[in-house]
Amino acid sequence: MGIKEKIISLGSKFQTDDIAKSYPLDYCIPVYHAVSDGPLPHLRNIIQYKTQKEFEKDLDILSRNFQFVSWDEFKDFHNGYFKPKKKIALLTFDDGLVEFHDVVVPILERKGIYAVNFINPAFIGNQDLMFRCKASLLIERVAQMDKNTLTTIPGIELTHDIKKLLISKIQAFTYDDRFILDRIASHFKFSFTDFLIDYRPYMTLDQLHSVVSKGFGISNHGFDHPLYNTLEPAEQIQNTVAGHEFLTKHFNVESFAFPFTDYGVKKEFFDEIYKKEDLFCTFGSAGLKLDSVKKNLQRIPMENGKDAAQILKEEIAYFKLKKLLNKNTIHRK
Ligand SMILES: [Zn+2]
Structure with missing residues (x-):
């Protein structure tokens, strides 16, 4: 464990069990990739995805502390038209993996929880592998x-x-x-x-349509999942627009989630993309953090081997620590 992890882990021990109360923002946006009880050879060395039981436990913890919302409720909330009973949670998934269709959607339908999946057109229907x-x-x-x-x-x-x-x-x-x-x-x-x-790891276009017909969302994750801070500014725009244009032919796309991380992405990208496309917001995955670009909302990665309660307590502890140091906002130039 590094120093940072030690401080966070120690800090989380002093958090109350009332996550909803100590959670510093009025929205929570968890991000997952896959849920599976079996070994997924293309994921298991890069992502600590959860089993169905672990995922359902996370959902129960999140439901106790937050009110899950649909995409429309999420937008209405940010526009001031929707007054929730609790702080809200928007459930998100990335990468368009087939486990979303096969495993996650049946669980969410049973529990009545909405989710949106951010996908890369380059991989739809298993044309290529990230x-x-x-x-x-x-x-x-x-x-x-x-x-x-x-x-x-x-x-x-x-x-x-x-x-x-x-x-x-x-x-x-x-x-x-x-x-x-x-x-x-x-x-x-x-x-x-x-x-x-043999394996068909990604959803096909038919499966994406089926997921949407059940009320779930599909949105843009860039054309082929590049690491944005290694791209030239023009390439960042190109990859985002290519993903957006493909997906809008089929789905109602009003957002964009950065593949990997938005770390190092400059303000000019946001200025340009909001000029080009009609987006409600964009999403990073830096954990519980604010962003100087107000429409860029940070999500909380949920696949690190811990349950939702522990992850949230650590995020809250780390947020409070950074607040003391005036470092809980990502500043973009
Ligand atoms: Zn991704």
Whole structure:
């Protein structure tokens, strides 16, 4: 545990159990990717997704402290037309994974909770796989391999840590390095295409329509899930607009959620995108934080191995600490 984690964990112990009362904002926006009871090889090395039981426990904790709202209620609330009984929660998912259709939607229908899924047109219907999922699959492959076969990679010596070394290299590849993952896969005779055909990790367009017909939302997560702070300003706009334009042909798209993080994204991006597209708001995932761009709302990542109560208590403790230091707002220039 690092210093920051230690402080947060300690701070969370002094939080009251009344999360609703100590929660400093009037809205809470949790973000998930998948829910599954089985091993998902393309996710399990990059995301600590929850089981159905863990997810339902989170929903119960959130329901006790907040009032879940639909997208229209969320907009009305921010426009001052909707007066909720409690602080509100908007449930969000990212990446358009098939578990949303197969596992999450049935749970949410049973509980009467709305959610919106932010998706990348490049992956709809399993045309391609996001590069971090490719990394997860290669890590699975390396973990299963005979150590001796790995020594055939030029420049890598046989040590007992060879698997660890290779896995840490694969973990570190960025969006710009994504084509290296394809080369490693072909070296290991692993086919991402076969995986996409066999496994079908993403929702198809039909499944997206079916989810929308049940009252859930689909919105924009960029065309192919780049890391925005590594793109030129014009590329940031291009990727966002490409995603928005594709999705508006099928769905009512009024928002955008940054893939990975909005860290390092400048004010000019927001000025430009709000000029170009009719957006109600944008979403980051920096946890409980304010943003100098008022229409950019930060969400709370829920997949770190802890339950919703612990995550919220830690976020509240960290928010209060940063408030003392005047650091609970992201300032963009
Ligand atoms: Zn994503």
